[in-house]
Amino acid sequence: MNKKQxxxxxxxxxxxxxxxxxxxxxxxxxxxxxxxxxxxGQAIGKLNHYLxxxxxxxxxxxxxxxxxxxxxxxxxxxxxxxxxxxxKFIAYSATLIKLLPKDxxxxxxxxxxxxxxxxxxxxxxxxxxxxxxxxxxxIIKEELVRADLTNPLQEFYWCVDYNGLxxxxxxxAIFPKYDLEHYYGYDPMEIDxxxxxxxxxxxxxxxxxxxxxxxxxxxxxxxxxxxxxxxCTNNNKRLITITTPLYIDKCPEDNEALRKVLEDLNxxxxxxxxxxxxxxxxxxxxxxxxxxxxxxxxxxxxxxxDLSIDD
Amino acid sequence: xxxxxxxYLIFLPTVFILYWLLNKDLKKQNILLLVASYFxxxxxxxxxxxxxxxxxxxxxxxxxxxxxTNSPKAKKNWLRLSxxxxxxxxxxFKYFNFFTDSxxxxxxxxxxxxxxxxxxxxxxxxxxxxxxxxxxxxxDVYRDKLKPTKNIVAFFTFVSLFPQLVAGPxxxxxxxxxxxxxxxxxxxxxxHDGIFQIAVGLFRKVVIADNLGVYVDSIYASPDxxxxxxxxxxxxxxxxxxxxxxxxxxxIAIGSAKLxxxxxxxxxxxxxxxxxxxxxxxRWHISLSSWLRDYLYYSLGGSRGSGLFTFRNLMLxxxxxxxxxxNSWNFAIWGAIHGLLLVSEKIxxxxxxxxxxxxxxxxxxxxxxxxxxxxxxxxxxxxxxxIVKKLIFFDFKVPFIGDTNAIATGLSMLLIGMSLDLYLxxxxxxxxxxxxxxxxxxxxxxxxFIILLISLFYSTSxxxxxFQF
Numbered sequence: 199m200n201k202k203q204x205x206x207x208x209x210x211x212x213x214x215x216x217x218x219x220x221x222x223x224x225x226x227x228x229x230x231x232x233x234x235x236x237x238x239g240q241a242i243g244k245l246n247h248y249l250x251x252x253x254x255x256x257x258x259x260x261x262x263x264x265x266x267x268x269x270x271x272x273x274x275x276x277x278x279x280x281x282x283x284x285x286k287f288i289a290y291s292a293t294l295i296k297l298l299p300k301d302x303x304x305x306x307x308x309x310x311x312x313x314x315x316x317x318x319x320x321x322x323x324x325x326x327x328x329x330x331x332x333x334x335x336x337i338i339k340e341e342l343v344r345a346d347l348t349n350p351l352q353e354f355y356w357c358v359d360y361n362g363l364x365x366x367x368x369x370x371a372i373f374p375k376y377d378l379e380h381y382y383g384y385d386p387m388e389i390d391x392x393x394x395x396x397x398x399x400x401x402x403x404x405x406x407x408x409x410x411x412x413x414x415x416x417x418x419x420x421x422x423x424x425x426x427x428x429x430c431t432n433n434n435k436r437l438i439t440i441t442t443p444l445y446i447d448k449c450p451e452d453n454e455a456l457r458k459v460l461e462d463l464n465x466x467x468x469x470x471x472x473x474x475x476x477x478x479x480x481x482x483x484x485x486x487x488x489x490x491x492x493x494x495x496x497x498x499x500x501x502x503x504d505l506s507i508d509d
Numbered sequence: 510x511x512x513x514x515x516x517y518l519i520f521l522p523t524v525f526i527l528y529w530l531l532n533k534d535l536k537k538q539n540i541l542l543l544v545a546s547y548f549x550x551x552x553x554x555x556x557x558x559x560x561x562x563x564x565x566x567x568x569x570x571x572x573x574x575x576x577x578t579n580s581p582k583a584k585k586n587w588l589r590l591s592x593x594x595x596x597x598x599x600x601x602f603k604y605f606n607f608f609t610d611s612x613x614x615x616x617x618x619x620x621x622x623x624x625x626x627x628x629x630x631x632x633x634x635x636x637x638x639x640x641x642x643x644x645x646x647x648x649d650v651y652r653d654k655l656k657p658t659k660n661i662v663a664f665f666t667f668v669s670l671f672p673q674l675v676a677g678p679x680x681x682x683x684x685x686x687x688x689x690x691x692x693x694x695x696x697x698x699x700x701h702d703g704i705f706q707i708a709v710g711l712f713r714k715v716v717i718a719d720n721l722g723v724y725v726d727s728i729y730a731s732p733d734x735x736x737x738x739x740x741x742x743x744x745x746x747x748x749x750x751x752x753x754x755x756x757x758x759x760x761i762a763i764g765s766a767k768l769x770x771x772x773x774x775x776x777x778x779x780x781x782x783x784x785x786x787x788x789x790x791x792r793w794h795i796s797l798s799s800w801l802r803d804y805l806y807y808s809l810g811g812s813r814g815s816g817l818f819t820f821r822n823l824m825l826x827x828x829x830x831x832x833x834x835x836n837s838w839n840f841a842i843w844g845a846i847h848g849l850l851l852v853s854e855k856i857x858x859x860x861x862x863x864x865x866x867x868x869x870x871x872x873x874x875x876x877x878x879x880x881x882x883x884x885x886x887x888x889x890x891x892x893x894x895x896i897v898k899k900l901i902f903f904d905f906k907v908p909f910i911g912d913t914n915a916i917a918t919g920l921s922m923l924l925i926g927m928s929l930d931l932y933l934x935x936x937x938x939x940x941x942x943x944x945x946x947x948x949x950x951x952x953x954x955x956x957x958f959i960i961l962l963i964s965l966f967y968s969t970s971x972x973x974x975x976f977q978f
Contacts, residue, residue: 199529199695207700210949214704218957225961241914350515357964364965365921366914392736392907399734 219354226333226356229364232371233330237378239370240266240283241327241363244383248281253299255279257507259383260291261309267387267488268442269307270498275507280383287314289322292422293341296429305436305507308426310467312441312452315419315459316410322347322418332359386491387484397485409449415459427465438466438505443473443497445486468504473497510552512761513715520549524671525768535692539662542670542689542769549671550635557633560598565668567594568643572650572657572664584651591647595640602636607836635675637833639668641800646682648804655683663689672765676758678776678796685771693770698945701952703767705944708959709929710760717926718754719968720919721746725886727911732892737899738908744896747886748879749923752781755794763941775941782934784870785858786850789878801830820855824848834885839893843884850877918966925962 199207237243237250252258256277259269265282272278281294291308298304314320322345331338332348333356342348352358360367389397430437439460441453453469460467474482474493482493489497510516524545531538551558571591575584600608616622646667649655658664667686673679728735728743735743759776766773780793790798809822824845831844858864866873880897887893910916933940944952 199532203695203697203700206697206949210701210704210953213949213953214956214960217953218960221957221961222964225965351964355960355964357961360965361967362914362918362965365917369914369917392909395736395906396734396909403733 222355222357226359229357229360229367230334233360233367236367236370236374238375238381239366240385242330242367243370243374243376244281244283245328245330247378247381247383248279248294249297251279252294252297253302255304257305257307258298259307259309260294261307262286262311262314264311264442264487265307265309266383266385267484268494268497269309269501270384270386270495272382272384273495273498273502274307274505275305278382280385282309282383283327286324286327287311287320287322288419288422288426289320289341289345290325290328292426293325293328293338295426296337296341297335298429298433298435300433303434305438306426306430307438307440307505310423310439310441310456310460312456312471313449315415315456316413316452317416317419318414320416320418321345327363329359329361330363386494387488389481389484389490393484397480397483400485401480407448409451411451413452413455415455420459423459423465424463427463436466438468440468440501441471443470443489443493445474445478445483447471468501470497470501473500510549512758512765513711516552520545521765521768528769529695532693532695536662538693539666539689543662543666546666546669546671546674550669550674553634553675554631557636560602560633560636561639561669561674562665564595564598564639564643565665567591568647568668569658569661569664571647573659575647575650576657588647588651591644595644599636599640602633604832604836611838638677638679639674641679641797641833642673642682643668645679645800645804646686649682655686658686658690660690670766670771672762672769672771673773676755676762677794678759678762678773679800680773680796684774688771695770699767699770699772701947701949702942702944703764704956705947705952706760706764706767706940708956709940710757710762710764712757712959712963713753713760713926714757715967715969716963717919717922718750718752718757720915720922720966721750721753723915723968724911724919725750728909729886729888729892732887732896732899735899735909736906737903738906740896740899741903742908744879744883744886744900746919748781748875748882749926751882751885752777753923753926760940775939778939779930779934781875782871782930783874784865786847786854786874786877788865788870789874790847790851797830797833801826801833805829820852823851823855827851837889839884839887839890842890842893843881846881846884847878850881915968918968922962922966 233242234246237247248258254277257271257275258278259265259271259280259282261282263282263284266280266284267282269280269282271280281291283290288308288310295306295308298306325342325345326347328338329342329347329352332342332352333339349358357364427437429435441456447453450471453471457467457469482490482496484490510520524541528538528541531541547558547561550561568591571587575587578584578587646655646657646664650657658667663686666689667680667682670680670685670689725743725747728739729747732740756777763773763776774796776794776796778792778795780789783789783792806822806826809825810818811822812819825848827848828841828844831840831842831847834840834843858866880900883896883900884890884893887896929940932938933943938946947955
């Protein structure tokens with residue numbers, strides 16, 4: 199390698215680094231500008247929607263798809279929002295709860311899944327979609343760093359924040375799906391033929407499940423639960439934890455164990471896993487863990503009566 | 510160490526700088542390469558380094574012995590020792606459980622319950638690749654096609670050179686060894702080729718293959734619950750996933766080697782633009798298919814006999830080639846399907862007195878290969894059976910889409926990947942030499958754009974598919 203080659207190669211590498219940095223920033227700021235206008239879609243739109251209503255809404259539901267598809271919050275309170283999102287668990291919910299205003303009285307309904315609580319491995323991977331706010335929100339950044347989900351290259355290439363989300367953002371910017379005026383985060387599941395057929399086959403297959411015998415609360419779950427409880431206690435929030443119905447709960451032991459944990463922490467808990475036990479029908483379900491819109495409405499009515507949320 | 514890891518992003522430039530700093534001393538350069546290659550491998554699991562060293566030593570020693578011996582019988586015995594040593598390693602680490610399980614199942618067919626032992630064996634990464642590489646060296650020396658090297662560092666580097674150590678390309682000693690033994694010169698155009706090919710390889714792997722893999726994995730996990738359209742879509746996705754995964758890996762390997770002044774042979778040449786099944790095998794995993802041709806098919810007699818004899822050799826080669834990929838009957842069936850397709854195509858072309866099937870030739874190979882991929886991907890024979898049955902008795906229902914964002918990302922990136930392939934096919938260019946044709950500004954712009962696509966659309970996968978082989 200002679201001097202000329204060293205200079206040429208160094209120039210090329212430097213050019214690539216500089217140009218890729220500039221291209222990245224141009225793309226990042228363009229996508230951010232578009233992203234901030236998006237209010238539809240589960241990953242970004244709903245997050246933006248949440249950030250815009252979180253300070254003024256009286257009741258907010260957090261949790262996974264089971265919270266999202268099962269709880270019609272308007273049946274519980276007029277000023278309400280369902281922030282349940284597919285595949286999101288306690289770390290995601292905890293991060294969003296920490297963004298709530300500190301001195302405003304609010305009710306938080308947190309969906310807790312015993313199956314997640316007693317998982318041996320929980321890597322908080324689901325909080326990755328919050329990455330879109332990595333460079334704009336310090337609390338989110340802190341939580342993502344803590345969850346060890348950041349990419350070392352992200353400090354240089356900011357577009358990594360939008361990894362896997364750019365097309366969805368564009369689609370939702372061009373074709374907004376929801377009526378923002380009336381959308382409040384609840385997404386009932388209307389079951390189509392394909393879904394019904396898949397569920398029927400799953401039922402026919404009757405997979406056996408091995409229930410855990412040595413139940414150990416996942417330390418991360420416990421830690422986030424305590425943080426949420428502490429945040430709510432110190433910031434004028436009522437925290438209610440619930441578990442929504444399942445088609446069949448083959449392992450009730452973890453529910454019981456979680457109930458005890460929540461009791462010890464003095465956290466209000468309502469377990470509805472067996473809500474439909476004596477009146478269950480396959481048409482109430484999209485799959486083992488998700489109710490159809492019909493069943494979700496029935497459940498929300500019952501929940502509203504149970505929780506006695508004051509105005 | 511994975512090519513698509515941050516560690517490799519640090520490792521490669523570090524080796525590159527140190528390597529070219531030593532360019533006045535070939536011996537030191539080769540020692541650096543050897544140490545770097547062992548570090549690269551040990552980063553995954555240092556305990557299996559001993560297998561590479563063992564395999565390298567055996568073939569280094571046997572190569573010299575074969576060359577020094579005049580007696581044909583002694584030469585043959587040395588060769589046998591190499592075959593037993595290398596294939597013995599493979600048999601022990603890759604096929605032991607397969608053989609014992611298959612034997613027990615066969616006995617059960619006759620009504621005999623056999624207690625069999627299965628071992629909890631971890632498959633050492635790259636064993637199938639470096640075993641074939643060292644074997645080709647010894648066989649070439651035996652066939653008098655190659656003079657053995659007495660430079661132990663060069664030979665050990667040939668076996669373990671990090672760009673090709675864990676998943677090929679399976680480089681022949683006749684190509685790579687002279688490059689290791691002779692002074693390498695830094696070539697600017699190779700540097701451009703290397704940078705461009707590494708960038709494209711990464712895009713193919715982490716953007717196209719890994720995004721398609723998300724859908725494929727979810728559908729193939731429970732094929733029994735999905736309809737025919739869904740399974741067809743997943744299988745089409747898989748055919749592109751495996752192509753872009755392995756071609757991407759090969760691109761990074763070839764590109765990395767070029768940065769260090771080595772020229773590896775092309776491993777993929779747009780296989781889905783083939784116009785016959787035979788053509789696919791000229792373009793798909795070229796280093797393996799040519800290895801099987803030269804060291805297995807020809808050893809079995811090749812086409813030097815009756816038609817039936819040739820067909821037998823083709824079938825055997827393809828079945829064993831299938832089994833090379835993994836210790837399951839699914840791989841043998843995959844190989845057998847390809848063997849049958851090659852034989853059938855040969856017969857049809859001979860009867861019709863044609864060399865290819867014209868424009869139909871650009872369609873049927875992909876369709877047939879698609880079915881064979883089912884056996885390659887399905888978790889077991891039962892699952893493959895379910896899928897094939899559903900593909901044959903097609904129910905024409907709406908496919909299950911799942912995460913639309915993931916599907917849209919996978920499809921749009923596939924479109925970009927295929928557009929590049931189409932451009933290469935139409936313009937009769939190789940990806941391997943495309944970088945040098947771009948001015949530094951164009952190259953920088955292209956690589957920057959690829960980096961942007963990777964940042965925005967990379968998906969995470971634990972491994973390259975071919976690591977499991």
